[in-house]
Amino acid sequence: MSETKPKIVKWDMHLPYRWSAGIVGTRWLEELKNGRIMGTRCPKCKRVLVPARKFCPRCFVDTTEWVQVGDKGTLRTYTIVNFNFTDQVKNPPYIVGIIDLDGADVSFTHFIGEVDLSNIEKASKELRLGMRVQAVWKPPEKREGNIFDIEYFKPIKEE
Numbered sequence: 001m002s003e004t005k006p007k008i009v010k011w012d013m014h015l016p017y018r019w020s021a022g023i024v025g026t027r028w029l030e031e032l033k034n035g036r037i038m039g040t041r042c043p044k045c046k047r048v049l050v051p052a053r054k055f056c057p058r059c060f061v062d063t064t065e066w067v068q069v070g071d072k073g074t075l076r077t078y079t080i081v082n083f084n085f086t087d088q089v090k091n092p093p094y095i096v097g098i099i100d101l102d103g104a105d106v107s108f109t110h111f112i113g114e115v116d117l118s119n120i121e122k123a124s125k126e127l128r129l130g131m132r133v134q135a136v137w138k139p140p141e142k143r144e145g146n147i148f149d150i151e152y153f154k155p156i157k158e159e
């Protein structure tokens with residue numbers, strides 16, 4: 001049996017694209033400019049979906065009601081990203097958290113900030129599941145109607 005070296009084909013793909021956020025997505029993003037995190041409620045299962053969605057993916061019915069949820073929440077889980085990969089919006093290390101916002105029934109994903117990441121082991125001891133976090137907003141004049149109008153969520157210091 002002869003050994004054949006595999007042929008490696010290498011190229012860099014660049015695929016810039018845009019899409020419409022749709023009626024619900026557009027309102028959701030515009031509300032961020034006003035410092036409001038909005039959800040939509042499913043008329044059948046009553047869950048509040050955040051980010052707002054046009055339909056409930058569980059019940060397959062259109063959502064009908066807009067609901068403002070809190071910009072505070074509970075950290076459900078997180079990961080500390082400490083390696084580089086393509087198209088990161090931040091340089092590692094950084095934390096991505098899954099947050100249960102007050103008043104929402106699905107989790108929300110965003111960065112967790114104001115945690116010292118100079119020592120990853122120490123940072124992971126500082127973070128704990130169930131800790132309270134709060135959105136840190138850009139100043140109103142700098143908001144653009146996108147997810148980064150919220151810079152990150154910070155741990156709420158217990159008194």
Ligand SMILES: [Zn+2]
Nearest residue numbers: 042045056059
């Ligand atoms: Zn539903």
